[in-house]
Amino acid sequence: MPNPTSGIETLPAGVVRADEMPPEELERMCRERLAPTYPHDAVYGDYCFLADHVAAPYERVFDYCADVRALAEWTLNIRRLEPVGAGLYRGAMVFSPEDAARPATDIYIRADAWKGPEHGLVCYPCSWDEPGELWMRYYFLLADATRTLGAPGTVVMWTNCRHRYYDRGAHPVPAFVEAGRARTDRFWAGDGWPLFAALHRIELDNLKRVVEARWGGAGR
Amino acid sequence: MPNPTSGIETLPAGVVRADEMPPEELERMCRERLAPTYPHDAVYGDYCFLADHVAAPYERVFDYCADVRALAEWTLNIRRLEPVGAGLYRGAMVFSPEDAARPATDIYIRADAWKGPEHGLVCYPCSWDEPGELWMRYYFLLADATRTLGAPGTVVMWTNCRHRYYDRGAHPVPAFVEAGRARTDRFWAGDGWPLFAALHRIELDNLKRVVEARWGGAGR
Numbered sequence: 002m003p004n005p006t007s008g009i010e011t012l013p014a015g016v017v018r019a020d021e022m023p024p025e026e027l028e029r030m031c032r033e034r035l036a037p038t039y040p041h042d043a044v045y046g047d048y049c050f051l052a053d054h055v056a057a058p059y060e061r062v063f064d065y066c067a068d069v070r071a072l073a074e075w076t077l078n079i080r081r082l083e084p085v086g087a088g089l090y091r092g093a094m095v096f097s098p099e100d101a102a103r104p105a106t107d108i109y110i111r112a113d114a115w116k117g118p119e120h121g122l123v124c125y126p127c128s129w130d131e132p133g134e135l136w137m138r139y140y141f142l143l144a145d146a147t148r149t150l151g152a153p154g155t156v157v158m159w160t161n162c163r164h165r166y167y168d169r170g171a172h173p174v175p176a177f178v179e180a181g182r183a184r185t186d187r188f189w190a191g192d193g194w195p196l197f198a199a200l201h202r203i204e205l206d207n208l209k210r211v212v213e214a215r216w217g218g219a220g221r
Numbered sequence: 222m223p224n225p226t227s228g229i230e231t232l233p234a235g236v237v238r239a240d241e242m243p244p245e246e247l248e249r250m251c252r253e254r255l256a257p258t259y260p261h262d263a264v265y266g267d268y269c270f271l272a273d274h275v276a277a278p279y280e281r282v283f284d285y286c287a288d289v290r291a292l293a294e295w296t297l298n299i300r301r302l303e304p305v306g307a308g309l310y311r312g313a314m315v316f317s318p319e320d321a322a323r324p325a326t327d328i329y330i331r332a333d334a335w336k337g338p339e340h341g342l343v344c345y346p347c348s349w350d351e352p353g354e355l356w357m358r359y360y361f362l363l364a365d366a367t368r369t370l371g372a373p374g375t376v377v378m379w380t381n382c383r384h385r386y387y388d389r390g391a392h393p394v395p396a397f398v399e400a401g402r403a404r405t406d407r408f409w410a411g412d413g414w415p416l417f418a419a420l421h422r423i424e425l426d427n428l429k430r431v432v433e434a435r436w437g438g439a440g441r
């Protein structure tokens with residue numbers, strides 16, 4: 002597929018390569034793309050990425066994340082997970098102590114895990130209200146920090162992508178999304194997107210606390 | 222491993238859960254963690270994450286990224302990749318047109334790929350100068366945007382982690398790192414870390430250009 006011996010002639014216009022430009026031009030391009038500070042939306046607008054080192058072994062942290070039931074421990078809101086078949090679980094979204102008695106939002110979720118020897122991936126496809134289309138996807142890239150940072154423990158890299166269903170302005174959308182957005186007894190999942198960086202930071206701190214309490218000792 | 226029916230009694234102190242706190246307290250915690258702007262180092266200090274949507278099918282984009290030879294096309298600096306056995310390649314780091322004639326830095330690199338039907342992972346373990354410890358790790362999480370964003374194409378999520386060898390102040394380090402840092406005819410890999418967000422943004426734009434030119438049509 003790539004044609005590494007052909008040089009640039011098969012590449013489209015606009016590809017930037019250091020061997021084909023004055024170094025000052027590359028420096029100028031870098032300066033254009035860097036700033037002392039970045040607005041919230043530039044960092045968290047379309048993708049919400051968080052990462053941290055946790056002082057517990059990769060094997061343990063991966064297996065914990067690959068078990069969907071663990072979400073009922075370290076997330077802010079997911080509770081009451083019960084299997085409904087084929088690896089899928091139904092749970093309740095709980096937003097407050099009052100809510101805990103009678104939650105009004107189901108969540109369907111499963112964990113798709115691929116575990117390699119030095120790093121692996123856990124994706125949680127999920128959806129509020131209905132299980133037909135698991136459109137919310139939480140990606141967890143987990144890596145043995147011994148390799149990745151030169152220190153014991155595990156690196157957790159967490160990314161959410163802003164699916165169009167999050168936005169109230171997206172049309173057309175399936176009926177269950179339309180219905181979910183129209184409800185007035187609760188907010189819509191996407192209304193919380195501007196808070197995801199904070200909410201997920203709290204959750205990642207939770208995850209770190211739990212795995213370090215149970216399997217800690219691999220300090221950094 | 223998790224004990225989802227036990228409630229909080231098996232969780233360590235400090236775990237934050239929405240069903241066990243006043244909503245105002247959670248709001249306060251969110252406000253503490255959000256800001257209108259974030260300093261460069263808060264965003265790119267320890268982990269350098271970049272993401273984009275590319276308008277080309279997941280199958281094609283994944284296979285292209287999984288072929289290590291493609292790096293000689295879309296990266297700024299990696300050139301002259303030749304196989305040295307066991308999936309490993311030796312290439313040259315080229316930083317300028319003058320440098321192209323006689324590059325002074327070898328890079329050893331391979332692509333470790335796991336491809337799932339809806340998302341997959343490509344890790345490029347690599348190292349300047351010597352192949353013994355491939356300590357630089359470039360993680361590419363690739364996802365079918367149909368699922369992830371509700372639009373055709375592919376999401377590319379790229380993360381670098383700041384391994385301690387990047388830092389000149391880290392001791393002890395292996396002899397080849399000590400030697401690499403001591404060279405005066407070139408900079409050290411880690412000296413470029415503050416520029417990674419810009420350099421990798423240029424490279425991700427390159428990747429997007431190449432795959433869209435070759436396999437585009439899945440527009441967003």
